[in-house]
Amino acid sequence: MGWRSVIISQHAKMSYSARALVVQTRDGISQIPIDDIDIVLIETTQAVLTAALISKLADHQVKVIFTDSSSEPVCETVGYYPTNRTRQKIISQCNWSEEKMATLWTKIVVHKINNQIKVLEAMNLSTTPLNNSLDKLEFNDITNQEAVVARKYFPILFDKGFSRRSGSTINAALNYGYSIILACINQEIVSNGYLTNLGIHHCSDENQFNLGSDLMEPFRPIVDYWVANQKFNELTPDVKYGLVRLLNLEINFNNRNMLLRNVLTEYVRGCLEYLVSEKKMIKMEMEFINEVPNNAINDNV
Amino acid sequence: MRLMIMFDLPVETSDQRREYRKFRKELINEGFLMIQYSVYVKVCVNRKSAKFAEGRVMSYLPKHGLVQSLMLTEKQYNDMHFLIGKPVDDVRNSSERLVIL
Numbered sequence: 271m272g273w274r275s276v277i278i279s280q281h282a283k284m285s286y287s288a289r290a291l292v293v294q295t296r297d298g299i300s301q302i303p304i305d306d307i308d309i310v311l312i313e314t315t316q317a318v319l320t321a322a323l324i325s326k327l328a329d330h331q332v333k334v335i336f337t338d339s340s341s342e343p344v345c346e347t348v349g350y351y352p353t354n355r356t357r358q359k360i361i362s363q364c365n366w367s368e369e370k371m372a373t374l375w376t377k378i379v380v381h382k383i384n385n386q387i388k389v390l391e392a393m394n395l396s397t398t399p400l401n402n403s404l405d406k407l408e409f410n411d412i413t414n415q416e417a418v419v420a421r422k423y424f425p426i427l428f429d430k431g432f433s434r435r436s437g438s439t440i441n442a443a444l445n446y447g448y449s450i451i452l453a454c455i456n457q458e459i460v461s462n463g464y465l466t467n468l469g470i471h472h473c474s475d476e477n478q479f480n481l482g483s484d485l486m487e488p489f490r491p492i493v494d495y496w497v498a499n500q501k502f503n504e505l506t507p508d509v510k511y512g513l514v515r516l517l518n519l520e521i522n523f524n525n526r527n528m529l530l531r532n533v534l535t536e537y538v539r540g541c542l543e544y545l546v547s548e549k550k551m552i553k554m555e556m557e558f559i560n561e562v563p564n565n566a567i568n569d570n571v
Numbered sequence: 572m573r574l575m576i577m578f579d580l581p582v583e584t585s586d587q588r589r590e591y592r593k594f595r596k597e598l599i600n601e602g603f604l605m606i607q608y609s610v611y612v613k614v615c616v617n618r619k620s621a622k623f624a625e626g627r628v629m630s631y632l633p634k635h636g637l638v639q640s641l642m643l644t645e646k647q648y649n650d651m652h653f654l655i656g657k658p659v660d661d662v663r664n665s666s667e668r669l670v671i672l
Contacts, residue, residue: 273616273668274668274669274670275668275669275670276670276672277669277670277672279671288599289601289602290600290602295672300661300662300670301661301662302662302663303602305602306602511669515669518668518669
Protein backbone atom coordinates (compact mmCIF):
# COMPACT_ATOMS: atom_id res chain seq x y z
CA MET A 271 0.00 0.00 0.00
CA GLY A 272 1.63 3.23 -1.12
CA TRP A 273 1.74 6.39 0.93
CA ARG A 274 3.50 8.97 -1.20
CA SER A 275 1.75 11.28 -3.64
CA VAL A 276 4.19 12.31 -6.35
CA ILE A 277 3.62 15.49 -8.34
CA ILE A 278 5.62 16.06 -11.51
CA SER A 279 5.65 19.81 -12.06
CA GLN A 280 8.37 20.39 -14.63
CA HIS A 281 9.94 19.04 -17.80
CA ALA A 282 10.76 15.43 -16.93
CA LYS A 283 11.49 11.97 -18.23
CA MET A 284 9.97 9.19 -16.18
CA SER A 285 11.16 5.63 -16.48
CA TYR A 286 11.36 2.39 -14.54
CA SER A 287 14.44 0.87 -12.98
CA ALA A 288 15.10 -1.37 -9.99
CA ARG A 289 11.43 -1.44 -8.88
CA ALA A 290 11.46 2.34 -8.67
CA LEU A 291 10.08 5.26 -10.59
CA VAL A 292 13.03 7.19 -11.98
CA VAL A 293 12.36 10.86 -12.67
CA GLN A 294 14.95 12.85 -14.60
CA THR A 295 14.51 16.62 -14.38
CA ARG A 296 16.76 19.63 -14.67
CA ASP A 297 17.46 19.30 -10.96
CA GLY A 298 18.85 15.79 -11.36
CA ILE A 299 17.60 12.23 -11.04
CA SER A 300 15.23 11.06 -8.30
CA GLN A 301 14.23 7.49 -7.63
CA ILE A 302 11.10 6.60 -5.69
CA PRO A 303 10.27 2.95 -4.94
CA ILE A 304 6.99 2.08 -6.68
CA ASP A 305 5.81 0.19 -3.59
CA ASP A 306 5.74 3.51 -1.71
CA ILE A 307 3.74 5.38 -4.34
CA ASP A 308 0.02 5.88 -4.13
CA ILE A 309 -0.66 8.53 -6.78
CA VAL A 310 1.39 10.13 -9.53
CA LEU A 311 0.00 13.47 -10.64
CA ILE A 312 1.58 14.76 -13.83
CA GLU A 313 1.12 18.50 -13.59
CA THR A 314 2.75 19.33 -16.88
CA THR A 315 2.45 18.40 -20.53
CA GLN A 316 6.24 18.25 -20.82
CA ALA A 317 6.69 14.81 -19.32
CA VAL A 318 7.69 11.66 -21.14
CA LEU A 319 6.78 8.26 -19.69
CA THR A 320 8.04 4.86 -20.74
CA ALA A 321 5.67 1.96 -21.39
CA ALA A 322 7.53 -0.20 -18.88
CA LEU A 323 6.84 2.34 -16.17
CA ILE A 324 3.14 2.59 -16.96
CA SER A 325 2.71 -1.18 -16.87
CA LYS A 326 4.56 -1.46 -13.55
CA LEU A 327 2.52 1.37 -12.03
CA ALA A 328 -0.65 -0.38 -13.16
CA ASP A 329 0.62 -3.63 -11.59
CA HIS A 330 0.96 -1.87 -8.26
CA GLN A 331 -2.47 -0.21 -8.55
CA VAL A 332 -0.87 3.24 -8.65
CA LYS A 333 -3.12 5.97 -10.01
CA VAL A 334 -1.56 8.16 -12.69
CA ILE A 335 -3.45 11.40 -13.30
CA PHE A 336 -2.68 13.46 -16.39
CA THR A 337 -3.44 17.14 -16.84
CA ASP A 338 -3.92 19.30 -19.92
CA SER A 339 -1.95 22.40 -20.84
CA SER A 340 -4.01 24.52 -18.46
CA SER A 341 -3.12 21.84 -15.85
CA GLU A 342 -6.70 20.78 -15.24
CA PRO A 343 -6.83 17.03 -14.54
CA VAL A 344 -8.09 15.42 -17.76
CA CYS A 345 -7.67 11.68 -17.40
CA GLU A 346 -6.40 8.96 -15.14
CA THR A 347 -5.18 5.41 -15.61
CA VAL A 348 -7.52 2.60 -14.64
CA GLY A 349 -6.09 -0.90 -14.31
CA TYR A 350 -7.74 -3.65 -16.32
CA TYR A 351 -7.09 -6.47 -13.95
CA PRO A 352 -7.12 -5.70 -10.26
CA THR A 353 -5.80 -8.68 -8.35
CA ASN A 354 -9.15 -9.61 -6.91
CA ARG A 355 -11.73 -8.83 -9.57
CA THR A 356 -13.80 -11.94 -9.95
CA ARG A 357 -16.86 -12.74 -12.02
CA GLN A 358 -18.72 -13.31 -8.77
CA LYS A 359 -18.00 -9.76 -7.60
CA ILE A 360 -19.26 -8.17 -10.80
CA ILE A 361 -22.43 -10.29 -10.75
CA SER A 362 -23.02 -9.25 -7.16
CA GLN A 363 -22.44 -5.62 -8.10
CA CYS A 364 -25.10 -5.82 -10.84
CA ASN A 365 -27.48 -7.31 -8.28
CA TRP A 366 -26.91 -5.07 -5.26
CA SER A 367 -30.21 -4.84 -3.47
CA GLU A 368 -32.21 -1.70 -4.25
CA GLU A 369 -32.98 -1.21 -0.61
CA LYS A 370 -29.34 -1.32 0.46
CA MET A 371 -28.31 1.08 -2.30
CA ALA A 372 -31.06 3.49 -1.25
CA THR A 373 -30.10 3.23 2.42
CA LEU A 374 -26.45 3.85 1.63
CA TRP A 375 -27.28 6.80 -0.63
CA THR A 376 -29.47 8.33 2.09
CA LYS A 377 -26.65 7.92 4.57
CA ILE A 378 -24.15 9.48 2.16
CA VAL A 379 -26.41 12.49 1.58
CA VAL A 380 -26.96 12.93 5.32
CA HIS A 381 -23.23 12.94 5.92
CA LYS A 382 -22.59 15.28 3.02
CA ILE A 383 -25.11 17.79 4.33
CA ASN A 384 -23.79 17.35 7.88
CA ASN A 385 -20.28 18.06 6.70
CA GLN A 386 -21.48 21.11 4.77
CA ILE A 387 -23.13 22.39 7.95
CA LYS A 388 -19.90 21.75 9.87
CA VAL A 389 -17.98 23.74 7.26
CA LEU A 390 -20.34 26.70 7.60
CA GLU A 391 -20.13 26.46 11.40
CA ALA A 392 -16.35 26.40 11.26
CA MET A 393 -16.44 29.53 9.09
CA ASN A 394 -18.91 31.16 11.54
CA LEU A 395 -21.61 31.46 8.89
CA SER A 396 -25.36 30.97 9.23
CA THR A 397 -26.50 27.35 8.89
CA THR A 398 -30.27 27.84 9.37
CA PRO A 399 -31.26 27.42 5.68
CA LEU A 400 -29.50 24.06 5.61
CA ASN A 401 -30.92 22.71 8.86
CA ASN A 402 -34.47 22.69 7.44
CA SER A 403 -33.36 20.60 4.49
CA LEU A 404 -31.88 18.00 6.77
CA ASP A 405 -35.31 17.62 8.42
CA LYS A 406 -37.00 17.34 5.02
CA LEU A 407 -34.67 14.58 3.86
CA GLU A 408 -36.57 11.42 2.88
CA PHE A 409 -35.47 7.87 2.17
CA ASN A 410 -33.24 7.70 -0.93
CA ASP A 411 -33.42 11.52 -1.04
CA ILE A 412 -36.47 11.47 -3.34
CA THR A 413 -36.97 15.20 -2.92
CA ASN A 414 -33.33 15.77 -4.01
CA GLN A 415 -32.43 17.79 -0.92
CA GLU A 416 -28.79 17.30 -1.87
CA ALA A 417 -29.17 19.74 -4.75
CA VAL A 418 -31.41 22.08 -2.74
CA VAL A 419 -28.76 22.32 -0.03
CA ALA A 420 -25.94 22.82 -2.54
CA ARG A 421 -27.81 25.75 -4.08
CA LYS A 422 -28.01 27.45 -0.68
CA TYR A 423 -24.66 26.34 0.67
CA PHE A 424 -22.27 27.63 -1.99
CA PRO A 425 -23.60 31.22 -2.01
CA ILE A 426 -23.34 31.31 1.81
CA LEU A 427 -19.81 29.90 1.78
CA PHE A 428 -18.33 32.01 -1.03
CA ASP A 429 -20.50 34.94 -2.06
CA LYS A 430 -24.07 35.73 -2.97
CA GLY A 431 -23.76 35.45 -6.73
CA PHE A 432 -21.64 32.31 -6.64
CA SER A 433 -22.55 29.59 -9.12
CA ARG A 434 -20.85 26.20 -9.51
CA ARG A 435 -21.29 26.52 -13.27
CA SER A 436 -19.16 29.62 -13.79
CA GLY A 437 -15.54 29.39 -14.80
CA SER A 438 -14.23 31.25 -11.76
CA THR A 439 -10.94 30.50 -10.03
CA ILE A 440 -12.77 29.14 -6.98
CA ASN A 441 -14.58 26.63 -9.19
CA ALA A 442 -11.32 25.64 -10.83
CA ALA A 443 -9.78 25.00 -7.41
CA LEU A 444 -12.84 23.07 -6.22
CA ASN A 445 -12.86 20.92 -9.34
CA TYR A 446 -9.17 20.27 -8.93
CA GLY A 447 -9.60 19.12 -5.35
CA TYR A 448 -12.66 17.03 -6.20
CA SER A 449 -10.88 15.25 -9.03
CA ILE A 450 -8.01 14.27 -6.72
CA ILE A 451 -10.44 12.79 -4.19
CA LEU A 452 -12.46 11.11 -6.95
CA ALA A 453 -9.28 9.52 -8.30
CA CYS A 454 -8.45 8.07 -4.88
CA ILE A 455 -11.98 6.73 -4.43
CA ASN A 456 -11.84 5.13 -7.89
CA GLN A 457 -8.51 3.59 -6.97
CA GLU A 458 -10.06 2.03 -3.89
CA ILE A 459 -13.11 0.74 -5.78
CA VAL A 460 -10.90 -0.92 -8.39
CA SER A 461 -8.52 -2.40 -5.85
CA ASN A 462 -11.53 -3.90 -4.07
CA GLY A 463 -12.33 -5.60 -7.37
CA TYR A 464 -15.52 -3.72 -8.33
CA LEU A 465 -16.44 -1.70 -11.41
CA THR A 466 -16.50 2.07 -11.18
CA ASN A 467 -19.22 2.40 -13.83
CA LEU A 468 -22.14 0.95 -11.88
CA GLY A 469 -23.20 3.44 -9.24
CA ILE A 470 -25.85 3.42 -6.51
CA HIS A 471 -27.41 6.76 -7.43
CA HIS A 472 -25.49 8.37 -10.30
CA CYS A 473 -26.45 6.49 -13.45
CA SER A 474 -25.08 8.51 -16.33
CA ASP A 475 -24.03 6.56 -19.40
CA GLU A 476 -21.19 8.97 -20.11
CA ASN A 477 -19.78 8.87 -16.60
CA GLN A 478 -17.27 6.08 -16.23
CA PHE A 479 -17.01 6.78 -12.53
CA ASN A 480 -20.62 6.67 -11.37
CA LEU A 481 -19.82 4.69 -8.23
CA GLY A 482 -16.85 6.91 -7.44
CA SER A 483 -19.03 10.01 -7.82
CA ASP A 484 -21.56 8.48 -5.41
CA LEU A 485 -19.10 7.52 -2.72
CA MET A 486 -17.04 10.72 -2.79
CA GLU A 487 -19.94 13.01 -1.87
CA PRO A 488 -19.31 13.28 1.91
CA PHE A 489 -15.71 14.37 1.26
CA ARG A 490 -16.49 17.31 -1.03
CA PRO A 491 -17.01 19.70 1.92
CA ILE A 492 -13.43 19.05 3.05
CA VAL A 493 -12.21 20.54 -0.23
CA ASP A 494 -14.76 23.38 0.07
CA TYR A 495 -13.51 24.18 3.56
CA TRP A 496 -9.88 24.34 2.49
CA VAL A 497 -10.66 26.50 -0.56
CA ALA A 498 -12.87 28.84 1.50
CA ASN A 499 -9.96 29.40 3.88
CA GLN A 500 -7.56 30.42 1.13
CA LYS A 501 -7.17 33.77 -0.56
CA PHE A 502 -6.06 33.44 -4.14
CA ASN A 503 -6.73 35.13 -7.45
CA GLU A 504 -5.57 32.36 -9.72
CA LEU A 505 -4.92 28.65 -9.51
CA THR A 506 -1.22 28.80 -8.71
CA PRO A 507 0.92 25.68 -8.16
CA ASP A 508 0.88 26.31 -4.40
CA VAL A 509 -2.90 26.10 -4.33
CA LYS A 510 -2.79 22.82 -6.24
CA TYR A 511 -0.14 21.33 -3.97
CA GLY A 512 -2.25 22.38 -1.01
CA LEU A 513 -5.22 20.53 -2.51
CA VAL A 514 -3.14 17.38 -2.98
CA ARG A 515 -1.76 17.82 0.54
CA LEU A 516 -5.35 17.58 1.79
CA LEU A 517 -4.96 13.81 1.45
CA ASN A 518 -2.66 13.99 4.49
CA LEU A 519 -5.16 15.98 6.53
CA GLU A 520 -6.08 14.29 9.78
CA ILE A 521 -9.78 13.84 10.44
CA ASN A 522 -11.71 11.79 12.95
CA PHE A 523 -13.47 8.84 11.31
CA ASN A 524 -15.58 6.47 13.42
CA ASN A 525 -13.89 7.78 16.58
CA ARG A 526 -10.35 7.26 15.31
CA ASN A 527 -7.98 9.96 14.13
CA MET A 528 -6.80 9.03 10.67
CA LEU A 529 -5.29 10.63 7.60
CA LEU A 530 -7.85 11.44 4.93
CA ARG A 531 -6.19 9.09 2.45
CA ASN A 532 -6.55 6.18 4.86
CA VAL A 533 -10.09 7.24 5.70
CA LEU A 534 -10.96 6.94 2.01
CA THR A 535 -9.60 3.38 1.98
CA GLU A 536 -11.54 2.34 5.05
CA TYR A 537 -14.70 4.17 4.01
CA VAL A 538 -14.87 2.67 0.50
CA ARG A 539 -14.19 -0.80 1.86
CA GLY A 540 -16.93 -0.32 4.45
CA CYS A 541 -19.48 0.85 1.86
CA LEU A 542 -18.75 -2.02 -0.52
CA GLU A 543 -18.86 -4.57 2.29
CA TYR A 544 -22.20 -3.18 3.41
CA LEU A 545 -23.63 -3.54 -0.11
CA VAL A 546 -22.67 -7.19 -0.51
CA SER A 547 -22.90 -8.54 3.03
CA GLU A 548 -25.73 -9.24 5.42
CA LYS A 549 -24.74 -6.24 7.54
CA LYS A 550 -27.70 -4.10 8.55
CA MET A 551 -25.69 -1.06 9.61
CA ILE A 552 -22.95 1.10 8.20
CA LYS A 553 -21.00 3.63 10.23
CA MET A 554 -19.33 6.69 8.73
CA GLU A 555 -19.03 9.31 11.45
CA MET A 556 -16.74 12.17 10.49
CA GLU A 557 -15.41 15.05 12.59
CA PHE A 558 -12.96 17.73 11.57
CA ILE A 559 -10.03 18.23 13.86
CA ASN A 560 -9.07 21.84 14.33
CA GLU A 561 -5.93 21.69 16.42
CA VAL A 562 -2.54 20.88 14.95
CA PRO A 563 -1.77 17.23 15.67
CA ASN A 564 1.65 16.55 17.17
CA ASN A 565 2.64 14.21 14.35
CA ALA A 566 2.05 16.86 11.70
CA ILE A 567 5.57 17.96 12.45
CA ASN A 568 7.15 14.87 10.93
CA ASP A 569 4.44 14.26 8.32
CA ASN A 570 2.87 11.22 9.96
CA VAL A 571 5.45 8.54 9.33
CA MET B 572 9.72 4.64 11.10
CA ARG B 573 13.07 3.86 9.56
CA LEU B 574 14.60 0.46 9.06
CA MET B 575 18.39 0.57 9.02
CA ILE B 576 20.42 -2.35 7.67
CA MET B 577 24.14 -2.44 8.39
CA PHE B 578 26.40 -5.13 7.04
CA ASP B 579 29.96 -6.34 6.75
CA LEU B 580 30.43 -9.05 4.18
CA PRO B 581 33.58 -10.96 3.29
CA VAL B 582 34.91 -10.16 -0.21
CA GLU B 583 37.93 -12.47 -0.47
CA THR B 584 36.77 -14.95 -3.13
CA SER B 585 34.80 -14.17 -6.27
CA ASP B 586 31.87 -16.19 -4.88
CA GLN B 587 31.75 -13.98 -1.81
CA ARG B 588 31.90 -10.85 -3.94
CA ARG B 589 28.99 -12.19 -6.00
CA GLU B 590 27.00 -12.82 -2.82
CA TYR B 591 27.70 -9.25 -1.71
CA ARG B 592 26.67 -7.77 -5.09
CA LYS B 593 23.45 -9.75 -5.12
CA PHE B 594 22.58 -8.73 -1.56
CA ARG B 595 23.30 -5.05 -2.16
CA LYS B 596 21.32 -4.99 -5.39
CA GLU B 597 18.38 -6.66 -3.70
CA LEU B 598 18.46 -4.04 -0.93
CA ILE B 599 18.35 -1.24 -3.51
CA ASN B 600 15.51 -2.93 -5.39
CA GLU B 601 13.64 -3.17 -2.12
CA GLY B 602 13.79 0.63 -1.81
CA PHE B 603 16.73 1.02 0.57
CA LEU B 604 19.01 4.02 0.26
CA MET B 605 22.71 4.02 1.05
CA ILE B 606 23.38 6.69 3.66
CA GLN B 607 27.03 5.65 3.89
CA TYR B 608 29.01 2.62 2.76
CA SER B 609 27.27 -0.58 3.93
CA VAL B 610 24.59 1.31 5.90
CA TYR B 611 21.20 1.30 4.20
CA VAL B 612 17.94 2.92 5.27
CA LYS B 613 14.33 2.60 4.21
CA VAL B 614 11.35 4.72 5.25
CA CYS B 615 8.42 2.66 6.50
CA VAL B 616 4.96 3.96 7.35
CA ASN B 617 4.69 2.22 10.72
CA ARG B 618 6.30 -0.46 12.86
CA LYS B 619 4.29 -3.19 11.19
CA SER B 620 5.57 -2.36 7.74
CA ALA B 621 9.11 -1.99 9.12
CA LYS B 622 8.86 -5.53 10.53
CA PHE B 623 7.57 -6.69 7.16
CA ALA B 624 10.47 -5.04 5.35
CA GLU B 625 12.87 -6.70 7.79
CA GLY B 626 11.29 -10.04 7.03
CA ARG B 627 11.83 -9.38 3.32
CA VAL B 628 15.53 -8.75 3.96
CA MET B 629 15.74 -12.03 5.89
CA SER B 630 14.65 -13.84 2.73
CA TYR B 631 17.73 -12.89 0.71
CA LEU B 632 20.54 -12.78 3.25
CA PRO B 633 24.03 -13.81 2.13
CA LYS B 634 25.48 -17.03 3.57
CA HIS B 635 28.32 -15.48 5.57
CA GLY B 636 29.26 -12.17 7.12
CA LEU B 637 27.43 -9.86 9.50
CA VAL B 638 24.11 -8.15 8.82
CA GLN B 639 22.38 -6.08 11.50
CA SER B 640 19.05 -4.29 11.43
CA LEU B 641 17.76 -1.45 13.57
CA MET B 642 14.33 0.15 13.70
CA LEU B 643 14.17 3.84 14.49
CA THR B 644 11.32 6.25 14.83
CA GLU B 645 11.31 9.27 12.57
CA LYS B 646 12.33 11.46 15.49
CA GLN B 647 15.23 9.27 16.52
CA TYR B 648 16.50 9.15 12.96
CA ASN B 649 16.23 12.91 12.53
CA ASP B 650 18.09 13.45 15.79
CA MET B 651 21.16 11.85 14.23
CA HIS B 652 24.18 14.18 14.54
CA PHE B 653 26.40 14.79 11.56
CA LEU B 654 29.79 15.33 13.15
CA ILE B 655 31.27 15.73 9.72
CA GLY B 656 29.64 15.50 6.31
CA LYS B 657 26.04 15.99 5.17
CA PRO B 658 22.92 13.84 4.95
CA VAL B 659 22.16 12.25 1.59
CA ASP B 660 19.91 14.52 -0.40
CA ASP B 661 17.42 12.06 -1.88
CA VAL B 662 13.65 11.60 -2.00
CA ARG B 663 14.08 8.18 -0.40
CA ASN B 664 15.71 9.84 2.61
CA SER B 665 12.68 12.02 3.38
CA SER B 666 9.41 10.93 4.91
CA GLU B 667 7.38 13.56 3.04
CA ARG B 668 4.05 12.18 1.90
CA LEU B 669 3.87 14.73 -0.86
CA VAL B 670 6.82 14.73 -3.24
CA ILE B 671 7.00 17.57 -5.75
CA LEU B 672 9.52 17.16 -8.54
